[in-house]
Amino acid sequence: MATGTGKPIAYVPGQRAARTEYAKRDDVPSNNSVIRGMASSVHARVNRIGQAQDWLGRWQDRIQGRPARPIRALDEFTGETLAQWALTNVLYARKRPAPSFGFGLAPVLTHSVAARRQRRLRGTLLLATLVYLGGSHPSGMAAILAAVLLCQFFAGRVCRTILRWGSNGLVPALLLAAALFALWSFAKPHLPILREAVLEGLLVAPRLLIAVTALHLLDRWACHAYVQSLRPGRHHIARRPFLAPFAAKRIAAHEVTEQWQSIAYRKEGRVDRFVGAGLDSWPKGATRIQLTSARTSEDEEDDLPLATADMSDLDASQKFDADELLDKVRDELEELRGALVETHALPNCDVAEFLGIPEGRWKSLNQSSGGGGATSGWPEATEMCTEARGAPTGHFSRRYLAAQVVAWDGQIVVTVFAHAALEGNTLHFVTRPHVLAPLLPSANVTPARGWDLARRLAETPLHACGDTFALASRVYTTIGRGLGLLTAVTTAAAAVREKDDGRPVSLREHCGRETTEDMHQTEDVQRYVSIVQSRMFSTVSAFLADHGLATGEFTRQAIAITQNYITGDNNQVNTGNMGGGMQQGPLPGGPANRTEKAG
Template identity: 50%
Template sequence: MSLLFWRASVPSGSPHAITAEPGHAEAVPGIPLQRVPGKDTEADGRRSLRTTYAERDEPPSTNKVTRLLAGAMHERVNRIGQARDLMGQWQDRVRGRKRRDIRHLGPFAGEELVRWTLDNVLNARKRSVPSFGFSLALVLTHGVAAHRQRRLRGVFLAGVVGLVAVRHPWGALALVVMTLLHHYLLKAGLLRATLRWGFSSLVPMLLVIAGGYLAWTRLQPHMPTLTFALRDSVATAVWTALLLAVVYTVDRCTALAYLASLGPWRNSPATRPRLAPRAAARIAECEVNERWQSVPYRKEDRINRFVGAGLDAWRATGPRIQLTAARRADDAEDDKHDSEDLTRRSRPPSEVEDPWGKEGAGIRKFEADELLDKVRDEVERLSGVLVETHALPNCDIFETLAVPESRWKKLPRKPSRKAGVMRKGLDGTWPEAREMIEEGGRAPSGHHSRRYLAAQVVDWDGDIVVTVFAHAALEGKTLHFVTRPHVLAPLKDEARSESAKGWELAKKILLTPVHALGDTAALARRSHAGLVQALDAIVNGLLGRSVQQQVAPVLDKTEQKDTGKPVGLREHCALDEPEDMHQVEDAARHVSILQSRMFSTVSAFLDDHGVYTGDFKRQAQEVVTQFFISGDHNQVNTGTVHGDQTQSTKTDSAQQKG
């Protein structure tokens, strides 16, 4: 990756921008600033303000995970599988076995996933978290398409029911009456209770017989009308079921067409919904702010993690050392005492010696920015062309600003528009860029929002995303270099909806009418339940209990839709941690490689600036050996600070994931 692309500059009008002069590093675009202490800098004790930061790469717009998430929006219930489960329940009851569950779409596919995505991402009153390993535009586009298809399907279903009710009013009324009689007399047990009470003694029996005779005398004059209504109800039921099945068949075929548009053979699927300008504008805004580099953090299960980077957050670890100068061997006596040491560095100086003494015996002053710049440059080389080994897949190095989740809902959600442009041309400038740059010039303690250097590896077509966040704090003659590894696990099985082709696609098309009949039966069951609930609500309303039992829960659910807390769509549909053996191995290896390179770079940087690195190497070695990859015979393959690999035997004291 060229160094000319990971730099982003503060706008020229900013008061923190440095005027480019001949010989100044900023005069060459894309080159990091070299802080050379001058007279002015030494006089006021300040350093040159940094005006650039490392940008993220463009998120993968059409990788496998993005297509799977978009396809999950169009998933439908397997009605044939549900019928098999119902038959299986009957067999379980006959044979006395444990009753099996009936399969259904969970919250990670179909309409529930669409509703969650629109409420918490597209139409939320908070900024969407950065997308790691996938792109939001394609997923949101198909979420809008699925939501619009659901509304159109509802309109056609209501139109079919209304048309049949107009053509067969008596049959529709007879179906409603028979539904209510079936529920209250048979299902609710009212008829059985009445007969049991009627045969309990002579007086109740006489009352039941009198009531039946009275009802018969009332209905006998209307028998021709009732007979016609019963006959018309058959035609009403047949036509309603047939037309509803046709609507569901078209709906399922449309969903299959959407899935086919997400196939790997489509190089550039549409990322904007058609005939939906408001949704398209909102998706464009999400596409801009998903590349912004602010990341919220929260504490879950006693571990702090960055939202969006993965549920599998490893414990924060890193060396913490005192900055002491390394004394060069300059006489024969020192050579004699240091003959057994393999390096040219000697032991740390005594306490009476001044570590900030003369140049050549003390420490050359440096800033945390310089240290992180060096780490970024070295880690970036892992993504280039390597002669000895394969390069890290899709390795990206960028800087990010970690903010608490309580502040996340206060951040600006919509990007501003460019001057002179009315409808198009959103300004993609990151609002917190200046804050992150200024954060590097402040003391490392005393403020919530802090800058991190993030090294990210996207592997397995986006199924595994490893991100190691690093932070350097220089305070009180102490360096604390902390790393926070995160692993984003693969999608859950119900959220993986792949496009069908060939015989599999033909089979799905042929079975679509059968599934449509199942959808019609499910709709009839839901309509029956809704009719009964509506009648109960009316009765309870007359008794004064409907507000408490019906209206209040609905209002509570409406208020709890968007709490303002940051959420990640990829995390919502992902496993807590990888389950496949090789995916676990690859994730742990990527973490070990990134941490080893970071620690070795920091060690070399400190060595070049005259800092004693013995304590740093020892602590870094202890950190790296905690992140291991289990192999055969309980052997552990770990990286070292020097970049090589060693093998050791796993002990009880070793802790996985830090």
């Protein structure tokens, strides 16, 4: 049993000896499909060829009278938008990141920093190109700008308003003709200069287009290079950004804090859930029984609980505390890693203890323990160990035992949190299953291979031309609406950078689905919840029986709960009877329970 050293917990008179160890969670994965998909998605670019097809399709829809099809674009869960979200809400946020389940933050944050740097470099080079051409060909750039403004004037509402006013009567028509004649008289002496400016503008415009297209081409090739560095066959993934010491320091700190076992809870609608464990929070399974001595040694299915019994009726061998019960549940869950038959095991089952805290307290938590490095201790470890020494009433922060199964290469993470409370001669045992669903398609970019990669590289110049056209269109529209020459259209509200309210956020939940949609993945989720939850209840029942306590009422409540999570015969799992779970031998050479001293 691995242990760590830490600050001792002071003895409190009148209470039992302080518990100084806790079950430590496994290290987060360093390389799986979730990490590669999320890190690759920050380098995604718009499919300009697909956009052109959509615009042509809209023209056909208009002719045939069909509803206009949407124009494909990047959503908020991919590309530079996702990179900016990760940097703002995770890397540089003044709060601790939510615990990472089934993936690691370092590679995703590293590539987010790289994506931001690439965006800034692209913008700097574009600005430098404009400054260089403006300095070397000032009249040509001025002619291009004047042509843009004239096009916007003639196409805008101002020109239409003037023409409509000039056609309303004889006097307005004469005034309009006089204004045009005065304008021509003013420009006629400068025609040679204007002619030279136009010729220089015709010379500069192709150079500007070629330079901007070349920059977009290099930008897209750099994105391909980043994505290829995350291909499945590559075992080493960058975990620190190059030439970014401050960001590297922050990422190193997050690698430590994402392993800490404090987890915030919040209420969403009518469901309470732990932030980071998944958006799919299942209804809690709560059992509540009075502790009474068993009447006989026979099967207790027909026993009725003795409502009039109190703790004084129990002898010393029958009394226990929540720590003992949860330790027994933890030991039984650890045995799920082993198996009598290979396919009966849950090899990725991790059992650890977490401190559930309200989300309002999250911002006040320390972002570092002061030690620095990978040896930094978890600041709330002492609090979690001392929390169970007294009655749970009045405590916002409570200790949970969590059994977690990571499957589908990190795409699915099932976590069942369990809490035990002993108060008033009553045992309250509650389970809270959570499911992390697979990533959204837009946040799960897969590197191209073989001929598909060659085709994408060959299409890159076409996409770069589309980027140049999109940039020119955006600049044209921005200038026209800024000067009031073009009519402003109703658009979706721009994303506003929200002020950090200190609430915990999870990058994995931000990029994931709410629930599983695949049939087989859904069956696996139901099976994992059934296995873990049934093993928890059967262990508690066996623990009560070993202490000579009645288990009939607890068994009835547990069966009612577990049956609610089983939908169909194909999802039923044989986890043993409620009086004692199926025993499995430990996995040869497998990991043992790891505990760490609180401090």
